Amino acid sequence: MYKFAWQNLSRRKGQSSLTILITLLTVMVFVMIFAFYTNFQQGVVLSQERLGADILVLPNEASTDAYTTLYTAEPNNIYMPVEVLDSIKKVEGVALASPQLFIQTLNASCCAVDSETRIVAFDMDTDFVLQPWFDEANLDSLVDDQIIIGCNVPAYLGNRVGILGDVFRIVGTMSPTGTGMDETYFMNMDVAKRLAATNENLKEVLPNIDPQAVYSAILIKVQDGYNVADVVANIEKADMNVTIVATDEVVTNMKTQMSMIGQVMILLWMLLLVVTALALIGRFTALAQVRKKETGILRAIGGQKTDVFKLILFEACFLAGIGGLLGSILGICAVSPLIDWLQQAFTFSILALNPGLIAKSLLLGTCMAILLGGLAALYPACKSARLDPQEVIMRGEID
Amino acid sequence: MINVTANRDVIKFNHPLCELKNVVKTYKSGEIICPVDGVSLRCEAGDFISIEGPSGIGKSTLLYLVGGLLQADSGEILVDATNLQSISEHDLTILRATKIGFIFQETNLFQALTVGENLAFPLKIINKYTKTKLGKADINQKVEAYLEKLGIGDRRDFLPHQLSVGQRRRLVVARALIKEPLLVLADEPTNDLDDFWASEVIKLLQPVPARGGALMMVTHNMLWAERANCRYTMSHGILAPK
Numbered sequence: 001m002y003k004f005a006w007q008n009l010s011r012r013k014g015q016s017s018l019t020i021l022i023t024l025l026t027v028m029v030f031v032m033i034f035a036f037y038t039n040f041q042q043g044v045v046l047s048q049e050r051l052g053a054d055i056l057v058l059p060n061e062a063s064t065d066a067y068t069t070l071y072t073a074e075p076n077n078i079y080m081p082v083e084v085l086d087s088i089k090k091v092e093g094v095a096l097a098s099p100q101l102f103i104q105t106l107n108a109s110c111c112a113v114d115s116e117t118r119i120v121a122f123d124m125d126t127d128f129v130l131q132p133w134f135d136e137a138n139l140d141s142l143v144d145d146q147i148i149i150g151c152n153v154p155a156y157l158g159n160r161v162g163i164l165g166d167v168f169r170i171v172g173t174m175s176p177t178g179t180g181m182d183e184t185y186f187m188n189m190d191v192a193k194r195l196a197a198t199n200e201n202l203k204e205v206l207p208n209i210d211p212q213a214v215y216s217a218i219l220i221k222v223q224d225g226y227n228v229a230d231v232v233a234n235i236e237k238a239d240m241n242v243t244i245v246a247t248d249e250v251v252t253n254m255k256t257q258m259s260m261i262g263q264v265m266i267l268l269w270m271l272l273l274v275v276t277a278l279a280l281i282g283r284f285t286a287l288a289q290v291r292k293k294e295t296g297i298l299r300a301i302g303g304q305k306t307d308v309f310k311l312i313l314f315e316a317c318f319l320a321g322i323g324g325l326l327g328s329i330l331g332i333c334a335v336s337p338l339i340d341w342l343q344q345a346f347t348f349s350i351l352a353l354n355p356g357l358i359a360k361s362l363l364l365g366t367c368m369a370i371l372l373g374g375l376a377a378l379y380p381a382c383k384s385a386r387l388d389p390q391e392v393i394m395r396g397e398i399d
Numbered sequence: 400m401i402n403v404t405a406n407r408d409v410i411k412f413n414h415p416l417c418e419l420k421n422v423v424k425t426y427k428s429g430e431i432i433c434p435v436d437g438v439s440l441r442c443e444a445g446d447f448i449s450i451e452g453p454s455g456i457g458k459s460t461l462l463y464l465v466g467g468l469l470q471a472d473s474g475e476i477l478v479d480a481t482n483l484q485s486i487s488e489h490d491l492t493i494l495r496a497t498k499i500g501f502i503f504q505e506t507n508l509f510q511a512l513t514v515g516e517n518l519a520f521p522l523k524i525i526n527k528y529t530k531t532k533l534g535k536a537d538i539n540q541k542v543e544a545y546l547e548k549l550g551i552g553d554r555r556d557f558l559p560h561q562l563s564v565g566q567r568r569r570l571v572v573a574r575a576l577i578k579e580p581l582l583v584l585a586d587e588p589t590n591d592l593d594d595f596w597a598s599e600v601i602k603l604l605q606p607v608p609a610r611g612g613a614l615m616m617v618t619h620n621m622l623w624a625e626r627a628n629c630r631y632t633m634s635h636g637i638l639a640p641k
Binding site: 004007008011012293294296297298299300301302303304305389390393394 | 459463466468469488489492493495496497501503505507508509510511512516520521524525527528558574
């Protein structure tokens with residue numbers, strides 16, 4: 001009976017293709033939403049894990065935005081006095097505090113990075129955010145002409161790159177974090193201060209800034225046994241005129257916002273699913289109707305009711321399964337450009353699709369399509385199985 | 400349960416192959432129509448029965464009743480000593496698959512199957528119900544033989560819509576005969592055929608009684624009706640010997 005079903009499908013290409021197309025489109029949309037949303041959620045969790053800092057202290061300036069600082073690599077030239085670091089180290093509950101200085105690359109430099117991107121300078125002595133990566137890469141420290149790049153920076157290990165008139169050697173690429181770190185250049189604090197003090201073009205971008213006297217951010221690790229919120233409160237009490245952000249709060253806010261967008265997307269997809277289910281029910285009912293006489297003949301020459309039922313159900317599930325598989329593949333192919341496009345429009349960073357998520361999306365999309373096809377064909381299959389063979393042979397398609 | 404036998408080279412029966420006892424069938428279509436009104440008939444192995452009569456008089460209905468495709472309102476229909484009214488739907492289907500070959504008035508074929516696949520289909524269905532199953536090679540051999548007999552051996556891989564009306568008609572006849580059923584019910588089997596191919600179809604049907612089966616044929620064609628050993632006419636629901 002399964003061979004008969006296959007012959008029915010393969011030789012009725014027009015009808016089969018239409019059914020496949022309907023399922024394909026729905027599953028494609030589903031997989032795109034699923035892959036994007038799941039990937040985003042995973043990325044946010046990973047960001048939190050890899051960020052390493054519990055609290056981010058930023059200058060209390062109008063342009064300060066923790067969100068932009070964490071999730072984009074746009075130049076973010078905000079500064080606070082170096083004395084803030086000493087004050088923070090004295091706050092109860094602070095285990096580690098490491099300063100960072102933000103400078104930036106400039107446009108149109110010959111033989112150099114050709115866009116404006118943030119450069120993060122870190123203090124090798126106190127850093128705990130990049131240190132785990134240094135340990136993994138077996139590097140002790142960065143010498144003056146060395147830089148590390150985020151995983152999405154378009155340069156390769158061993159490359160040399162011109163930044164603000166100096167040539168640097170890329171000695172490492174960071175693991176993906178899902179944050180703005182993925183598009184950032186990292187260099188030694190002393191080198192960054194020297195560049196900021198001597199590069200005339202950068203001085204124009206950063207007027208009235210003494211690089212020796214400022215930091216852009218201080219990353220804090222809370223002591224074991226201390227609550228992050230309590231340490232934030234302690235820093236606030238010290239009245240240092242800074243913006244204090246618990247990184248998990250930023251992550252949670254972002255998750256909440258995306259969750260709402262996700263809910264809207266899922267609602268729209270559910271509506272699409274209902275429309276598709278109705279379309280498939282209509283198609284399978286019409287197909288069963290057109291083949292009424294054949295159903296009658298099948299029953300007359302010895303096919304059982306269950307054979308008719310299985311035949312229609314198998315055909316429906318098979319077509320939907322093909323549509324589901326193709327839709328899943330197309331959905332996966334389309335989700336990467338979608339992510340790129342959304343990243344340009346919004347300030348967030350997402351990891352590249354991982355094989356596990358791709359496999360999960362393919363499996364889920366295909367299974368969902370088979371289930372949808374089976375449910376949509378249930379009524380026409382039952383109806384066809386109950387047909388009186390004599391009636392349909394004599395009366396044909398007339399109901 | 401139906402006693403299913405796949406190979407019936409030698410058939411000996413101590414009961415009629417088919418027996419109708421005072422069978423009544425009515426339809427309610429606005430008014431009550433009674434196309435079969437107390438019909439009794441006994442059909443032995445080796446019988447070739449023709450049923451004649453004007454169109455719309457109930458001849459096809461009678462065949463559908465014997466073939467188990469319609470339920471009688473009253474009376475008894477026995478096929479190979481099995482009372483069709485007393486068996487389950489499932490067993491009735493098995494009986495149709497294994498013991499009855501039906502040639503319908505219209506050339507209903509599976510449109511997605513080739514000529515060869517359409518012919519092989521009843522054999523594959525029988526395989527579902529028998530212990531001694533026909534192998535692929537046996538099925539192919541039978542299909543080839545029938546296609547040659549019908550003169551459409553070169554059309555094995557054609558789809559039904561690629562055949563002429565006459566070729567389709569011959570295919571429908573072959574589909575009923577290929578499983579060598581005990582009882583062949585033929586509803587105007589020479590419809591749409593020219594004299595030559597009609598004669599060829601009758602030649603295919605005639606061995607059915609000869610091998611110990613029975614043939615019940617509805618026809619308007621006197622020439623073919625005369626080949627039958629028992630001739631009946633039907634009028635106003637009554638079946639009468641001619």
